[in-house]
Amino acid sequence: MLLYNGEFIPEDELRLPLTNRAFQFNDGLFETIIVADGKLRFWDDHVARMLAAAKALKLELPQAILSGELAEKLLQLAVQNNATTYGRLKLKLWRSGSGLYTPETNQADWLATKVPATPAQTTTLHIGICQTITTNYNPFSFFKGPNALLYVMAGIEKNEKGFDDMLLINRQHIVSELISSNIFWSKNDVLFTPAIDTGCVQGIVRQNILRWCHSAGIKTKEVYFDVDSLLKADAVFAGNVTGIRSIATIDNGEVTVDENFVQQVRSNLFA
Structure with missing residues (x-):
């Protein structure tokens, strides 16, 4: 399962247009977040960096992210993907619309993916x-x-x-x-x-x-x-x-x- 603009959808149902600005211009950002024992590790720091990045890119973040609803939905995504004990979550945000270098809008679309993972090694x-x-x-x-x-x-x-x-x-x-x-x-x-x-x-x-x-x-x-x-x-x-x-x-x-x-x-x- 994926979380696309706040909606849970099966992975094979995701459809993105060829005009997608992440694909065409790398016009966005991402955060890699670890879920461990049912919690989002260092979540407040991820949010702070995401807000600073959005400001640098002049992105208008969705209300779900600004209101704090996102954390709960990301944990629900982890449950649906059997990744609450330990898993890697990737949250991608990019500028909506099409256009060339000059965008049509500064609003953002977003996508969250979650997969089970194993804790990192401690070898040198x-x-x-x-x-x-x-x-x-x-x-x-x-x-x-x-x-x-x-x-x-x-x-x-x-x-x-x-x-x-x-x-x-x-x-x-x-x-x-x-x-x-x-x-x-x-x-x-x-x-x-x-x-x-x-x-x-x-x-x-x-x-x-x-x-x-x-x-x-x-x-x-x-x-x-x-x-x-x-x-x-x-x-x-x-x-x-x-x-x-x-x-x-x-x-x-x-x-x-x-x-x-x-x-x-x-x-x-x-x-």
């Missing part, structure tokens, strides 16, 4: 440094959707080179993010993560890790560092809504793994 990651693309900060780089092709190309390079993930840097050779995760590292009891204007996504778990560190009295810095800084760190790890994983090597060079610290962060966010 071996990552490469992406050579295909670089991140680029712009008014749309903080959310998911408009820059998706960057991550597609990085994913192709990952497969070609046999890594678990790829480290993305920007044009100034500053560390930015991974393909679908933010990156973090600790050094001398300080937690570092790239600043948003390196071109990285303003990740939901990124926000929660920084929030937890603040409450735990752990100093944090949002920085502009090169790859060498990661190689000298006390611990390096990746985080997104599915979980947190330590990084063991970068371009086959070993980095320190402090699983005790990573497990502390993991248990406080995903207990």
Whole structure:
């Protein structure tokens, strides 16, 4: 079952016109949300990012989203797809109507899909440094959707080179993010993560890790560092809504793994 503009429909009944602006112009955004034990994980943060993204795109969101009805319907969708224990939900929003580059309207259509999934692994990651693309900060780089092709190309390079993930840097050779995760590292009891204007996504778990560190009295810095800084760190790890994983090597060079610290962060966010 799908949830299309607030209505539950079977997947094989979905019909979208060729003029669909998500298809024609990638004119929209998406959120990936985890349902765990019958709850939408980090839901308030997803809503906040969705509202900020809609403002950046000048999208007029449907009343069902603005009124708060959406959370209940998404959980109903999870029930219908047997995905309440653990599942991955994708919420897509795009500008309605047709037109060319100049749209006919700023109203939004939306679609939610939900499939069962398994919790993310906690084994260490071996990552490469992406050579295909670089991140680029712009008014749309903080959310998911408009820059998706960057991550597609990085994913192709990952497969070609046999890594678990790829480290993305920007044009100034500053560390930015991974393909679908933010990156973090600790050094001398300080937690570092790239600043948003390196071109990285303003990740939901990124926000929660920084929030937890603040409450735990752990100093944090949002920085502009090169790859060498990661190689000298006390611990390096990746985080997104599915979980947190330590990084063991970068371009086959070993980095320190402090699983005790990573497990502390993991248990406080995903207990």
